[in-house]
Amino acid sequence: MKAKNCLIFGGSGQIGRNLIRKLTKNNYTVTVVTRNIHQKSYIIKTQANVGYIDIVEANIFDEKKIRELFKKADICINLIGILFEKKRGNTFKNIHSVFPSLLAKLSKEYNLKHFIHLSALGINEATDSEYAKSKLEGESKVLKNFPLATILRPSVVYSVDDNFTTNFMTLLNRLPIFPLYYNGKTKFAPIHCSDLTDTIHHVISKNIYSKIIECVGPEIISFKDLLEKLLLLIDKKRLLLPFPLPLAEFSASFFEILPNPLLTRDQLKLLKYDNIQSGKYKTNSEIGVPSIRFFDQEVKKYCYMWRDGGQFSTEKYKQEELEKKVN
Numbered sequence: 001m002k003a004k005n006c007l008i009f010g011g012s013g014q015i016g017r018n019l020i021r022k023l024t025k026n027n028y029t030v031t032v033v034t035r036n037i038h039q040k041s042y043i044i045k046t047q048a049n050v051g052y053i054d055i056v057e058a059n060i061f062d063e064k065k066i067r068e069l070f071k072k073a074d075i076c077i078n079l080i081g082i083l084f085e086k087k088r089g090n091t092f093k094n095i096h097s098v099f100p101s102l103l104a105k106l107s108k109e110y111n112l113k114h115f116i117h118l119s120a121l122g123i124n125e126a127t128d129s130e131y132a133k134s135k136l137e138g139e140s141k142v143l144k145n146f147p148l149a150t151i152l153r154p155s156v157v158y159s160v161d162d163n164f165t166t167n168f169m170t171l172l173n174r175l176p177i178f179p180l181y182y183n184g185k186t187k188f189a190p191i192h193c194s195d196l197t198d199t200i201h202h203v204i205s206k207n208i209y210s211k212i213i214e215c216v217g218p219e220i221i222s223f224k225d226l227l228e229k230l231l232l233l234i235d236k237k238r239l240l241l242p243f244p245l246p247l248a249e250f251s252a253s254f255f256e257i258l259p260n261p262l263l264t265r266d267q268l269k270l271l272k273y274d275n276i277q278s279g280k281y282k283t284n285s286e287i288g289v290p291s292i293r294f295f296d297q298e299v300k301k302y303c304y305m306w307r308d309g310g311q312f313s314t315e316k317y318k319q320e321e322l323e324k325k326v327n
Contacts, residue, residue, distance in 0.1 A: 010079030184224025
């Protein structure tokens with residue numbers, strides 16, 4: 001039986017790399033599209049055995065070249081998204097709305113078995129955020145152009161390769177005071193990258209067409225609790241200081257000047273809203289893939305990189321090793 005081919009956009013990120021490994025181990029072949037094969041291919045090609053992966057360099061808006069890839073694809077998966085806008089066409093509208101609409105249209109035209117689009121959780125409520133509005137617009141166009149598409153809305157996705165826990169641990173390691181936006185009350189349901197890719201594989205293998213699925217982890221954690229957990233894991237004590245909104249907006253406007261801003265004013269708006277399941281749609285657990293990885297346990301596996309002295313020099317590590325021997 002011929003292996004199904006998955007056409008993946010956004011395969012070089014943390015979710016993409018994990019998904020490639022998951023799919024190829026289960027006898028799917030993958031075609032990964034990247035805009036710069038010289039920078040990305042050395043990462044992507046190590047994620048699967050020879051013969052299971054094909055890497056193609058293309059501008060994602062080059063419809064003529066992308067169209068050729070759909071001719072041999074069975075499934076299309078879009079993982080591309082941005083957290084802040086850049087120049088050269090990397091706007092929320094282009095990336096989150098125009099591009100997914102194009103993929104959905106081509107999926108329909110070439111009669112693909114499935115189109116899976118990665119969106120974001122909490123976007124229905126965040127009506128004052130340009131990021132959220134572009135995501136919602138993209139979802140609407142996807143379902144209009146390919147009604148059988150499945151849209152996944154994950155909460156915060158974390159792993160050793162993320163830009164979430166790793167950035168926070170870096171900042172907490174360096175800063176004596178850390179700002180608490182909205183008093184740290186915003187709630188998250190962080191989902192480990194492996195749990196999310198398990199969900200994507202399940203949707204594909206079981207031919208699930210649920211339109212919108214909310215992907216959440218097994219626990220709900222407030223922003224303040226999340227920071228406190230990270231501080232405990234890296235064995236640091238820091239002052240978590242509530243920031244008045246005007247001061248937070250001023251600092252965000254300053255950060256926006258940086259090439260990779262730590263926080264933008266639009267992201268600050270998103271932080272007003274909880275990032276947990278809404279109850280309006282099915283969750284990954286309800287379709288048969290409950291999240292099994294807990295935040296503390298997973299981050300503990302790589303947090304030593306932010307501890308003083310690394311993995312083997314802390315008293316905490318020695319105590320953990322002693323407890324293992326005793327038990």
